[in-house]
Amino acid sequence: MSQSMVAKHSMWPRQKDIIFNLSERAQRAEKSIGKDNVINATIGALMDDYGTLITMDTVYNEYKSLDNKDISAYASLEGQPDYLEAVKKVCFKEYMPDGYIKAVASPGGSGAIKLATWNYTEEGDQILTSDWFWSPYVSITEETGRKVSTYQLFDENNNFNFNSFKKEFLNIASKQERIFTILNTPAHNPTGYSVSDDEWDKIIGLSKEVATNQDKKIILFVDIAYIDFASDDNASRKFFKKFSNLPENILVIVGFSMSKGFTAYGMRMGAAICITASENVAEEFYYGCVHSCRANWSNCNRGAMKLLSNIVQDEEKFEKYTQEKTLYKEMLKRRAKVFVEEAEKVGLDILPYRDGFFVSIPCDNPREVCEELTKDNLYLVPLKAGLRFAVCAVNENKCKVSPSIIKNALQYI
C-alpha cells in the first residue's frame, strides 16, 4: 500500500466536485460546437444572454478608482468600521431589527457559515437544514466534526413543510443543548423557494416555545446569499423586523455575502451579523468570531470592503448601483418566468420557485438523467433528489426550450 501522509481527519474521498466537472464538460462542448448549441445551466453566477459573466459597471468602476493603499493595507480583523456599518445598512435597509446588532467580516457568506457553525455548536452536534440544500453546508461543518441533519422542505402539496421542520427541530432539542438551524432564504439555493412571513412567524413561535426551557440555546442562521435577487428589495427584507426582542436564548445570525448582490464572487467578502436582545450575547459573539478570524484567515479583503462602503455611503452611487442591479434582476425574473411557464405547459414537475438563481426538478437517478441530457447538449447539476437548473446562467430562449428536453430525458431514464 502506498504511503499516506495526511492526518486521519483530513482523509476525504478523492472525488472531483461534480458541479465543476459538469461545468468543465459544458465549456468543452461550447468550444467544439459553439455556445448557441449548448445549454450550460450548471453555473451559479449571473451570466448575460451570451453566456459571459456579468460584472456590474457601478461596482467595478468604483473598485478601479480605489487608491492602491486602500486595497493593499492590512484590514482590521473584525472588518473595517465603515464596511461593517455599510453591511448593516445594505443588509437590513428599512427593516433593521431592534436589539444589539454586531457584524464581523468574513471571506464571503461561506466564511460567515464557518464562523457561526464553529462558534455556536459543539463537536458531534447535529445542525438542521432542509433536505434540499447547498452541499457546502456539509463540507464546512463536517470539517470540524458537526453533522447536517434535515427536515423535508416541502409537503406533498409542495407547501413549506412546517410539520417536518417542527419534528426535526424538537428532535434535536430533545438531544442537544444547542439547536442550530440554517435557513437559506429568500431565494433558496437550489429550489428558489422563499420562506413567507407567515412561515417565519411559525418558525419563531416554535423557537420561543423551546426557549422557555432556559437550558436550551437556539441559533437561527439566516443565509441571505441571494437576497438581492429576490422580488423587491424591501418586501424581501420585512422578516428581519421579526428578530426584534427575542428571548436571550434565541440568537439570530445573518450570513451576508457580496458575491451575488455585487457580482463579487471572487473577492471573497461577507459578514456574520448577530441580532440579540442581550448586550452580553452580542459581545460574546464579537469576541468569539474575531478569535476565529485571527485563527483561520486573519483579516479579509480590504479593497472589497472599501468598495462596498464607498457605494453604500454615497446616495448617488448607491442609487446607480441599485438601478444597474434592478436591470439584471428583471432579466433573471423573465428567464425564470419563461422556464416555470414552459415547465407547466409540458407537464414537467418542478419545486415551488419564488425567486433567485435556480429552479429544481425532483427526479430519481439524477446523475443518470444529467448524463442523458448531455447528449442533448444540456448541462445541469445533479442533486441528491433531483436536478438544478441555473436560470441565472442561460438566456430566455434556452430557458424556454429546456423544460421539454428535460421532460423527454426523464421519460427515457
Ligand code: PLP
Ligand atoms: N449560501 C448559499 C446557499 C450559496 O449558494 C452560496 C454561494 O454559492 C453562499 C452561501 C456563499 O457564497 P460566498 O461564500 O461566495 O459568499
